[in-house]
Amino acid sequence: MAGAVDLSVLKATAEGRHAPRGPTRARPAPESRPDAGQAGAPTGSAVIDVDELSFETEIVERSTRQLVVVDLWAAWAEPSRQLSPTLASLAEASGGRWVLARVDVDANPRIAQAFGAQSVPTVVALVAGRPVAMFEGAQPADQIQGWIDEIFAKAGHLLPELADEGGAPEPEQDPRMAAAEELMNSGDMDGALDAYRAIAQLEPNNVEAASVVRNLEFVTRAQAHDPDVVNDAAPGDVDAQLAAADVLLLGQRPEAAFDRLIDLIKVTRDDDRGRARARLLELFDLFDPAEPFVVAARRKLATALY
Known part of the structure; x- marks a missing residue:
């Protein structure tokens, strides 16, 4: 779970302009919007366009009643033109379970700054006025749906409707996952890893199985x-430095582990550099991409590469 977004500047702007306090009507789509001109483009209350004036009402306040997924897009970004229609279609298909709030970052740069967006598109999910998950770049519909389902599973109890019902309904447990978990709880890590791998291979979209596989392989x-x-480990010894990064991360020192690999990338070339970069990206995948130390390490990686 990420920290609260700094809304003070945007809130003051909205109040100074007498922003409406109730729900606002979605504004007509500008011609530069990613899905403009496309036949059958989703419209309606499941998809709204938000600016600084309506930010507090349509994103922050709305997220206390309903999951809000914010699409920070730009007309010049080709990934935005790919991603935005996909998000809109999923929002329409959700039947009101969540709403998509689209923000043109060129027209509303302070909203992008409030969320700490480093690239376009960036997608942020808010529950109870707080960002709870995010991702960057275009993603296929099935992965986005899995991402949304996971948000409801972990944070849905914070939404009033689900809280009134005693939280999100518990899905029936997959007997294969239960058996794999039992192996892990009994200390048979190799058996558990094999079981989770089998599930992940059969079901590439099984987020939970894939996550457990990554963590067990690392441990x-x-x-x-x-x-x-x-x-x-010597500075240029690739195998030793990869091992050192693993040990540091296992010891709950992620920043030191990331820095060790970034330093290795700086002093290596070709295949050795590729191995170091691949390992660093693998370690990133063990964490929420919104974690501050992951964001900082990604910036350092970009500097080291370019």
């Missing part, structure tokens, strides 16, 4: 390293 690998490698 298994990291526990096999000699902890002394953190101090003994």
Whole structure:
């Protein structure tokens, strides 16, 4: 869960312009909007366009009653033109379960700044006035749907309708997942890993199985390293530095682990650099991409590469 967005400047702007306090009508789509001109483009209350004037009402206040997914887009960004219609279609198909709030970052740069967006498109989900998840770039519809389902599973209890019903209904547990979890709880990590891998291979969109596989693979690998490698690894020794990063991360020191790999990228070339970069991206995937130390490390990586 990310921290609260700094809304003070935008709120003051809205109040100074006498922003309406109730629900506002969605504004007509400008011609530059990603889905403009496309036959059958989704319209209606499931998709709204938001600016600084309506930001507090249509995003912050609305998120106390309903999941709000914010699409920070720009007309010049081709990934936005791919992603925005997909998000709109999913919002329409949700039957009011969540709403898509589209924000043109060129016309409303302070909204993008409030969310700390580093690229376009950036998608942020808000529940109870707080951002709870985000991703960057175009994604296929099935992955976005899985992302939204996970948000409801983890944060849906904060929404009034679900809270009144005692929280989101518990889905029936997959017996294969239950069996794999039992193996893990009993200490059979190899057996659990094989079981989760089998599920992930059969169901590429099973977010939970894929996540457990990533974590178990990392823990298994990291526990096999000699902890002394953190101090003994030579600066240019790729294998040793990869191992050192694993040990640091296993010891709950993600910033140090990321920095170790970024330093390795700076002093290596070709295949060795590719191995270091691939390992760093693999470690990023173990965390929420909105974590501040992940965001900071991605910036350092971009500097090291370019």
